[in-house]
Structure formats: C-alpha cells, structure tokens
Amino acid sequence: MPTTTTDRPTAAVLRHQERRVLSAVGCGLRDDEIAAALALSEDAVAEHLARILVKLGLRDRAAAIVHAFDCGLAAPGRGPRTRSVRPVPRAIAVRAAGPKVQVSLLGPLQAGRDGQSLNLGHLRQQAVLAALALGAGRSLSQQELLDDVWGMEPPVANVVPVYIYRLRKALRAGDGPDSVIARGLRGYQLVPGVVDVDVARVEELVTRIGKADRAGEPLEAVRLCALALGLFRGEPLAGLPGPLAELERLRLTERRIAIVQRKLQWQLRLGQDAEAIAELFALSAAHPLNEPLAAMLMQALYRNGRQADALTVFERARRRLADDLGVLPSRMLRRAHQMILCGDEAGLGLNPWAGSSTVS
Structure with missing residues (x-):
C-alpha cells in the first residue's frame, strides 16, 4: 500500500549530511x-538523494522538494538551512495581518x-494557481489539480509538487518565509x-x-453593480489551459x-435611458x-420613441439566430416584437427581474 502524507517518515530519520542535501534540494539547487x-562530489550528492x-518514502525529486519545504528544511527564496529545525505544523491557521497577495x-x-x-x-503553472484561487479555501488534492489543469491528458510526470513549490516562492508573503499555499x-x-x-469580491458584491434590490434601493443597486463590473478586465482566465479554466470562463x-442586465434594468427604471441604451447596444x-x-x-428603444430602431434590433436578432443556430426567436423575443408593432407600451414595462439571470 503506498505511503500517505500522514504516515510518511519525517526528516528526523535522516543523518546530518542527508538533511543538508534535502535542504539544498528543497531550495531548488542542482546536483x-x-x-x-556542501563540498561533496556529484556522485555523493546523488547517493545521498x-x-x-x-528513507522518506518519496517518489522523486519533485516530491523531495515539497517535503523539504513542508518539514521546514527549506524556505522559499532562502538558501539551504543546515541547522536543526522543528517540523512546520500542518495546521492551517489565519495568518497575522500583513500585506495581502491580490489574485485576479x-x-x-x-x-x-x-x-x-x-x-x-508558464501557463500550466498559472492554471494550478487559478484552480487553488477558485477553490474558495477548499483543499485540493494532487489528483484534483491534475484533473482541473490537464484533464484527460495528464503530464508525463507528476509536476504538481514542482509547480506548488515555484508558486510558493513567487507568492511569498512579505519578506518572511510564510507560505501563501x-x-x-x-x-x-x-x-x-x-x-x-477578485472572484470572491464579486460574489460579496452580488450578495x-x-x-439592495429587496430593500427597494435602486441607486445603491446600480452603484454596487458598477463596482462588481469594474473588477472585470476582459475575458476571465484568458488563455489559461485546462477543463476548469474553460468551464469557469x-x-x-x-x-x-x-450583473450588467440587472444594472441596466434599474437604470432604465430610474430614467437613465441614454446611458443604458448605449451600454445595451x-x-x-x-x-x-x-x-x-x-x-x-x-x-x-421603444420607450424612447425609437420604434424603427427597436424593430431593426429584432430583425437582426432573428437573422442571427436563423443563420447561426437554425432556430426561430424565442417566445419572449416574439412577444416583445408583437407589442412594439401593436404599440402596447404597458406590456413593455421593464420589470427588473424579467429576462435576466439570477445574481443574488
């Protein structure tokens, strides 16, 4: 049965020189x-490794790098530690207040x-960080990360521990050894x-x-929508590989x-027609x-006296649906078109909940 994280021997079973070698390996040094x-021959280093x-039941050098970090023999961005150190506790606690790392x-x-x-x-390493960030504080196993980032085509070797080690170095909080991962x-x-x-901040704003909607505060709802939309900088997770990134995009x-639909619906109810119509276009x-x-x-458009423009929008949508999907306009779109033709302004009342995706 394979050795697990919980029953794997610690660095205490190693001799002094072996601990020094493991510390150096953990810091990313070549043989x-x-x-x-350490004033050794390369053959001696290979034998020690x-x-x-x-002794530690490790699979390869990549696993040794992560083990050296986790047991306190190596610290990101620092040289090898050759003095005896106590193992780093595995309990995950909230760290003291300090500079935060922003992940967008x-x-x-x-x-x-x-x-x-x-x-x-590189991109695969970034995709590992994205998976951790999207996990919202949940622990992800190596297999889950492999599935999220590589899908049905896993890498030749298990590179997840190496990527984690490199990300720990890149994301190190402040000048100390504390790990962000x-x-x-x-x-x-x-x-x-x-x-x-930033995804977590959007969800907080959506709440x-x-x-604000339920309290009947449309101005506050519009303001919060604008704050949430301001966090978007383009296509989410643009260019990142893997099944998880594709789904999350x-x-x-x-x-x-x-969120845009909710904001525009409230703007129209507030009479901010010009801004809303421009954004809708x-x-x-x-x-x-x-x-x-x-x-x-x-x-x-119809409520602003632009009936012809409103009918043009319908025709454009109808042609696009037919050409791209081979389908007719939905009942909702046909109903809006019929009401505009009949001049039924009452039937075109803008309900802030109608026709939009739920964002709360």
Missing part, C-alpha cells in the same frame, strides 16, 4: 550546485503584492486571510446587490452579463445570440 555548496527518497482571475491571470506584479511562470492532510489550499481573490462570463453586439439582451434593448 552540481549542491556539491559545490537516493537514500533520502528511500477576471481577465488574464495576474497576481500582485504592494502594487508590484508577480511572475507566475498551505498543505493540509487532504491537499493544497491558499492560506485564509493572506490572499484576496449586497440582492439586499463560461460561468464568469455569464455572471458578468447577469455594446453588450448586444458582443453577445448577439443573447435574446434577453435583445428584448431589453428593443423595449428601451
């Missing part, structure tokens, strides 16, 4: 660099600290209270939007559209197959 630092893997997924993946952009490495009994997770993820794009052009958007634009 020739370890040999130079082979014994280390056997609502566009190309970005991370920063104190206004400085952080280098996150913790390892628990089940897997890896971002340390609570240390990382600020507040729902409360779709989900977050739909989330944004739902832009959004409809970007999402020509979204029938609720087309219906809302038709209603807004």
Whole structure:
C-alpha cells in the first residue's frame, strides 16, 4: 500500500549530511550546485538523494522538494538551512495581518503584492494557481489539480509538487518565509486571510446587490453593480489551459452579463435611458445570440420613441439566430416584437427581474 502524507517518515530519520542535501534540494539547487555548496562530489550528492527518497518514502525529486519545504528544511527564496529545525505544523491557521497577495482571475491571470506584479511562470503553472484561487479555501488534492489543469491528458510526470513549490516562492508573503499555499492532510489550499481573490469580491458584491434590490434601493443597486463590473478586465482566465479554466470562463462570463442586465434594468427604471441604451447596444453586439439582451434593448428603444430602431434590433436578432443556430426567436423575443408593432407600451414595462439571470 503506498505511503500517505500522514504516515510518511519525517526528516528526523535522516543523518546530518542527508538533511543538508534535502535542504539544498528543497531550495531548488542542482546536483552540481549542491556539491559545490556542501563540498561533496556529484556522485555523493546523488547517493545521498537516493537514500533520502528511500528513507522518506518519496517518489522523486519533485516530491523531495515539497517535503523539504513542508518539514521546514527549506524556505522559499532562502538558501539551504543546515541547522536543526522543528517540523512546520500542518495546521492551517489565519495568518497575522500583513500585506495581502491580490489574485485576479477576471481577465488574464495576474497576481500582485504592494502594487508590484508577480511572475507566475508558464501557463500550466498559472492554471494550478487559478484552480487553488477558485477553490474558495477548499483543499485540493494532487489528483484534483491534475484533473482541473490537464484533464484527460495528464503530464508525463507528476509536476504538481514542482509547480506548488515555484508558486510558493513567487507568492511569498512579505519578506518572511510564510507560505501563501498551505498543505493540509487532504491537499493544497491558499492560506485564509493572506490572499484576496477578485472572484470572491464579486460574489460579496452580488450578495449586497440582492439586499439592495429587496430593500427597494435602486441607486445603491446600480452603484454596487458598477463596482462588481469594474473588477472585470476582459475575458476571465484568458488563455489559461485546462477543463476548469474553460468551464469557469463560461460561468464568469455569464455572471458578468447577469450583473450588467440587472444594472441596466434599474437604470432604465430610474430614467437613465441614454446611458443604458448605449451600454445595451455594446453588450448586444458582443453577445448577439443573447435574446434577453435583445428584448431589453428593443423595449428601451421603444420607450424612447425609437420604434424603427427597436424593430431593426429584432430583425437582426432573428437573422442571427436563423443563420447561426437554425432556430426561430424565442417566445419572449416574439412577444416583445408583437407589442412594439401593436404599440402596447404597458406590456413593455421593464420589470427588473424579467429576462435576466439570477445574481443574488
């Protein structure tokens, strides 16, 4: 039966020289660099590493790197520790207040600290960070990360521990050794209270939007919608590979559209027609197959005395649906079209909940 994280031997079983070698391996040094630092031959380094893997039940060098970090023999960005150190507790606790790492997924993946952009490495490594950030504090096992980032085509070797090690170095909080990525009994997770993820902030704002709606505060709802939309910087997770990124791109794009629809509906009710119509035109052009958007634009144009423009929007949507999907307009779109033809302004009342995705 394979050795698990909980019953794997600790670094205490190693001899002094083996601990020094493991510390150097954990800091990312090559065999020739370890040999130079510890005054050993490269053959001796290789022999020490082979014994280390056997004693600790580790699979390969990548696993040794992570083990060295987790047992306190190595710290991101620091040289090898050769003095005896106590194992790092595995309990994941909220760290003391300090500079937070900002992770932004609502566009190309970005991370920063104190206004400085952080280098996150290549795309697969970035996708691992994105999976952790989307986990909302939940621990993810190596297998889950492999499934999320590689799907049905896993890498030749298990590179997850290597990517975690590199991300820990890149995301190190402040100048200390504290890690932004913790390892628990089940897997890896971002340390609570240390990382600020923009997707989580959007969800907090969505909750507040729902409360403002229910309280009958349209101006506050519009303000909160604008704050949430301001966090989007383009296509979410743009360019990131993997099944999780693909699904989240779709989900977050739909989330944004739902928030925009809510904001525009309230703006129209408040009489902010010019701003709402301009934004509806832009959004409809970007999402020509979204029938609720087309219906809302038709209603807004008709209520502003632009019946011909409203009918043009319907014809454009009808042709696009037929050409791209081979379907007729939905009942909702046909009903809006019929009411405009009949001049039924009462039937075109803009209900802020009608035809929109739920965002609360």
